[in-house]
Amino acid sequence: MISQATMSQQHGAVRRFATAPSQAVSLRSLFGGQPLETFETGMAIFWEGDDARHVFEVVEGVLRVFRILSDGRRVITGFLYPGDLLGVSLKDHYLYTAEAVTRTKLRRYEHGRFQDEINRSPELRPQLFACLCDEMAAAQDQMVLLARKSAEERVASFLLVIARRLGGEQKHPVVEIPMTRLDMADYLGLTIETVSRTMTRLTNCGVIAPSSRHAIVVRRLGQLAVLAGEADDGDNHAAGAGAIQQAVWPN
Amino acid sequence: MISQATMSQQHGAVRRFATAPSQAVSLRSLFGGQPLETFETGMAIFWEGDDARHVFEVVEGVLRVFRILSDGRRVITGFLYPGDLLGVSLKDHYLYTAEAVTRTKLRRYEHGRFQDEINRSPELRPQLFACLCDEMAAAQDQMVLLARKSAEERVASFLLVIARRLGGEQKHPVVEIPMTRLDMADYLGLTIETVSRTMTRLTNCGVIAPSSRHAIVVRRLGQLAVLAGEADDGDNHAAGAGAIQQAVWPN
């Protein structure tokens, strides 16, 4: 149903265990002995402001993590997939609410003990640190998206991230989208109408095609990348980049 | 000129050393022996894509950290103040460009050695971890701002954060704003015109008053908090919050 891979999200809600999936001591193995807890669709794991007593590992399903302004406006700061961690932070209280998008299975770890384990193990620490760095990078991408991208670029970026993750290297990946249009809208800083219209336009352009109700087929991955507005080339490191930046912003 | 305190920013660009300003072993003391380097206004410390060879401590001045889309759109993901760290990440290449907003003084630390020191010291690690958590929290605030706040709320939020930091508990804090309108616009996801208009409106409402060219006086801090659109109450923890959230989003 949903792959084990992960996508951009943030929080102390941590991403894939990229560096060491099969090491003897991995972050994931920490949770191995804990009982599996199930949360039905729409149920909250915890609320913003609750005492931050536990760290969770997502075993199955998808979560949304969000904050709400006093007048009801909601901002989803990330979606969590199997393998992600939830609630990693030094704060006394959770800074956000976490809810199950689909039926979700979690393992729970007591917060203080988690810290102790991390402090004790020189193998776990760099893994956690790497996760936090990935998380930070994802948060930056999201800030770029929210600050400067058009509605079309936002939707395209969103679909692209999921497609690359779930679809791997397939040419026409089938992308599961378990969240509702409202979830997407609150994640992308748009309204559901704009999301709907944009999805329709992408369909009419032949970039994507509806598959099932909560899934699409990406027909033109390259075009989607262009629409996403990112120089996704992959050679934007090292030597050349500096000169380009300088040329654009000489100051 | 600019206080030692810090403000919201992100990156591996780390915030205040909140927990241990005077400990024998602090993150800051790590950099003590390094020579002081000066960067003039507008100069880059490094560019997005450069090899990530060093970690920096900001000693004096203000930096901006940003990314640029292929067509020139710029997003400032944070401003760095004295005491902040820059370039803390496990990536091979910097993910963003860092430039001096004012004349800036830095100390440089070799990346690998920094990692070693962190790994070695059980006192430094929690400090760094706490910094990263603060950074993550700031990134979330910024996502909320960019995703759902109006132009006025964004500007008010920005001023409020600086005012609380620089002005302490003063009733009418004088807020230094060393960055240009363009910097503010690219940080808040607006245009310079909108920033200008909004600042003018806040002045006309008596909420702020111009002081010098790059400074304002906050005349009504409470009103600024209201305009910022955050429930800044401070009792939004624990018991009550859950029920409220539930009421708003029963799902």
Place this chain on the structure above:
DNA sequence: CCGGGCTGTTACAAACCGTCACAGTTTCGC
């Protein structure tokens, strides 16, 4: 002291996206 360049401000028209309204479809509960 004066002039050029940059930053900041204001005005106006236009575009994008949000708001409102409604219809079609799916899902869920009974």
Place this chain on the structure above:
DNA sequence: GCGAAACTGTGACGGTTTGTAACAGCCCGG
């Protein structure tokens, strides 16, 4: 299997923000 509720898609309209432009103020050097 049925009905109600939730979710989705589409259109018309309006508002906030943008973009363009012109102008004023400040800093700099000549």
